[in-house]
Amino acid sequence: MASKKQTVELIALQCEVCKRRNYTTAKNRRNTQEKLEFKKYCPHDRKHTLHKETKIK
Numbered sequence: 001m002a003s004k005k006q007t008v009e010l011i012a013l014q015c016e017v018c019k020r021r022n023y024t025t026a027k028n029r030r031n032t033q034e035k036l037e038f039k040k041y042c043p044h045d046r047k048h049t050l051h052k053e054t055k056i057k
């Protein structure tokens with residue numbers, strides 16, 4: 001059964017150190033209302049850094 005309303009939103013994950021957007025992911029607005037934060041590898045800093053949710057557009 002296909003849902004009519006899309007609650008999934010595409011977001012970018014921005015490195016807190018160099019402010020580059022290294023990753024994109026999908027977020028379910030209904031389940032997740034707080035800002036997403038992930039510890040991910042940044043190829044620019046060459047280490048794991050905190051990446052925070054930002055809008056893609």
Ligand SMILES: [Zn+2]
Nearest residue numbers: 015018042045
């Ligand atoms: Zn970085």
